[in-house]
Amino acid sequence: MSTTAAEIAAAWRRERPGTPTDSIEVFTPIVRLAKLLTDDRTRVLRAAGIDRATLDLLSVLRRAGPPYTLTTRELTERTLVTAGAISQRVARAEQEGLATRAPDPSGHKAVAVTLTAAGHEVIERSVDAVLGRDSELVAGLSAEEQDLLIPLLGKLEGFVRTRVG
Amino acid sequence: MSTTAAEIAAAWRRERPGTPTDSIEVFTPIVRLAKLLTDDRTRVLRAAGIDRATLDLLSVLRRAGPPYTLTTRELTERTLVTAGAISQRVARAEQEGLATRAPDPSGHKAVAVTLTAAGHEVIERSVDAVLGRDSELVAGLSAEEQDLLIPLLGKLEGFVRTRVG
DNA sequence: GTCTAAACGTTTAGCCCTAAACGTACCAGG
DNA sequence: CCTGGTACGTTTAGGGCTAAACGTTTAGAC
Structure with missing residues (x-):
């Protein structure tokens, strides 16, 4: 205990x-x-043979929708880790053939990260397992309790964000 | 954003x-x-020249009250990290002169970890800074909102604990 | 055009953690 | 006794992150 x-x-x-x-x-x-x-x-x-950091990366790309491409900067903004961590995540994913890196033609010096077919397959295979598991765990609260909790957490997160880093 | x-x-x-x-x-x-x-x-x-893991260790010992001693097993139970991590934390704290390790005379093969005077001083110096900072951050919610949030989090934590590892 | 400042991404050093293998001490049954 | 099981703590291999230093590209001022 x-x-x-x-x-x-x-x-x-x-x-x-x-x-x-x-x-x-x-x-x-x-x-x-x-x-x-x-x-x-x-x-x-x-x-399932995958690590959490890689799943986070693939998830963000998958949720973006076709063509499943985001720049390193966009990935950094969406994930609450440093640019250095994103760089390492992408390098690992590239190593395993789950994503590719290419110069982005949008002006600036940007790198476009894109989900490969293999990466797409991995995320399709894992996302329901992960979110299904979370679904079991959140069921400890009733729908009414969740509806009470969600706005409180949102307000607190918003406030904390204005005061840190 | x-x-x-x-x-x-x-x-x-x-x-x-x-x-x-x-x-x-x-x-x-x-x-x-x-x-x-x-x-x-x-x-x-x-x-303040201290790391978070060490502060957690010193805090648990300090809160225990005199004689500021707990066994490795008790530390593990109170901190949600593995026994290996506790062993490493204690080794670092010992290295820095903030805690000591000694055989515990309570039967079993136990190690008693005790706060040193230097460790006591460090925790006294840091705890108000850390909790004062947290106090600022939690003020994003009113007292009423906090009273609503606390039992919901408690219920959720209890449920999740029954379902994981 | 040139030059400076800003934006962008990568690399490196250092920190901390988990899981698993390991070594050792205690205890109870035969 | 002594022997197996159990409890306890440590060590090691490997993963991941942050912060800071770094190199490069782009945009804007003039």
Whole structure:
């Protein structure tokens, strides 16, 4: 059994009265849930022989629709990782034949990343498994509870984005 | 500007009708918030010359109260990382003089990890900075909104824990 | 045209984690 | 005893990320 967020906050107040603990009960479960979910997804995908970072990359390209092409900069904007990480992801995907890199003719010095047929096949094969699994996990909340939760998370994410990095 | 969770779900439905998208609007903001928060915390702590993993370790020991000692197994239970990661964290903290390792006299083959005076000082110096920062970020929601959000997150975390690893 | 500033992508060093293999200590049954 | 099982902690191989330094291309000022 793991320590609850409420217990962590109480422990700080007991040990160090005056410690600002008001964020703990909100952020601790968020960080924990994210870890549980991403670790679980990593395991699901390993069984399918693919890694999570590559799946994220292929997903973004697949969702873009035909011709399944985005520049490195667009990928960076859509994925919340650094440009360096995108560069590494694309290099790995290219290595495995799941995506290709080509100069983009849109002015600027841009690189166009495109899904290959093999990459398309991988994403079609994995996306339902991954999202189906997530679907099972989100079912711990009723539809009404989810409708309550979603706007609160959206508001919090928006606020945090204005204050970080 | 980044893609919203609603846009991601809509894109999947447009590109692949039938894709199970009901989890996306819940889990996407959770995973994103966790990344924004942990990356931000990493930066705050780097400015103070300490890394996040070490702070987590020292925090757990500090919250335990005098004599600030826990076994490796207890640390593992309280932190959601593997025993191997704890072993590495403790080794780093020991290297820097922030914690010590000693055989635990409680039967079994256990290792007792204890906060040193230097470790105690580091945690006292950092915890208010970190939690104060989090406090600013959680203020994007009103107290009422937080009271609505907390039990929903708790319920979801509990459910997910029963279904994963 | 030329030159400077900005945009873009890649590379590298360093950090941290997981999973799995491993070594060792304790305990209970025969 | 002693022997197998179990609990505990450590080590290692490999993956992924960030930040920062870097090289290159493009656009704009003049």
